[in-house]
Amino acid sequence: MIRLENLQKTFVVDGRAVPALNGISLDVPEGEVFGIIGRSGAGKSTLIRMLNLLERPDSGRIAIDGRDITGLSDAALRGVRQQIGMVFQHFNLLSSRTVAENVRLPLELTASGSRAEQDARVAELLELVGLAAHRDKYPSQLSGGQKQRVGIARALANRPKLLLCDEATSALDPQTTQSILDLIADINRKLNLTVVLITHEMGVIRRIADRVAVIDGGRIVEMGPVAEVFLHPQHAATQSMVAELSHADELADSGLLDSATGAVWRLTFVGATTHEPILFDTASRYGLSFSLLQGTVSRLKDLPYGQLVVEWHGEAARLAEAREGLSARNVVVEVLR
């Protein structure tokens, strides 16, 4: 669906070169939810804006749906852009238009269908995003989450094949973020729409992406299926973003780590393993005792996922065996102490 080859972009600000992208190559197959994560200034927005050529690369190639769009004129790009919906962090709604009129806007701009057909399409879209009851309200009368639902409905108006989301949930509280991510996941499934989303939050990636690219300083430093990148982060940038999700700060604050006298491990479980009595099995098999210092459960897209911080007491040799035993059962073991 998307193929990027060696994209380069340097901005020139006051005669000074500001490198933004430095050799980005990636492929996104149709129907995938592809996440791009990176710190502020990493180049995320520049990259996503290149997918519809709102930003042109200095060199490299961009192909959408098998078609090279890199050299297209603005006129030729108009047709391509109709195939691409975009959702923004700050919604970008027109305050003078009602919900229904905002959603209708792309249909008016492309003169698609009669007035009655547009009405029907708008009604269908508002139903899809759960805003049918709010069609005549103005943006100022909506919550942030509702505004983003309008933004999503508007992005889908022309039946795009690709949806681009630039920090679509960054202005929302955690609960509203979940409901918007669930909506995007639902749309991805129902419409088999390809989704590219950028974010600085690992939690967003974890919740809905199939694959992820980590960008740092304009380069992809790590890329792969979310479970793999998440469980075995290789690059320092990835490791620090994953660490933010593991509540490491709270554990440090609690003082439990400092007062521990045994070995402290963080265990990460994914999928079926989450349901197995692994701690008890391990303790009895290797003659260890344990206490639980911290625990969280969540999801990696559709997989259950859990993290436990456990303090173990027992013989060193048995501990080493236990560690191997856990790894053999696909539990990721990090030694914290």
Ligand SMILES: Nc1ncnc2c1ncn2[C@@H]1O[C@H](COP(=O)(O)OP(=O)(O)OP(=O)(O)O)[C@@H](O)[C@H]1O
């Ligand atoms: N229009 C522009 N003119 C000049 N420099 C720019 C422009 N757009 C981006 N840059 C620079 O390119 C680099 C990458 O910026 P970009 O906006 O892509 O980062 P980002 O990852 O989206 O960051 P954030 O998370 O803060 O949105 C930065 O150094 C930024 O200052």
Ligand SMILES: [Mg+2]
């Ligand atoms: Mg940005």
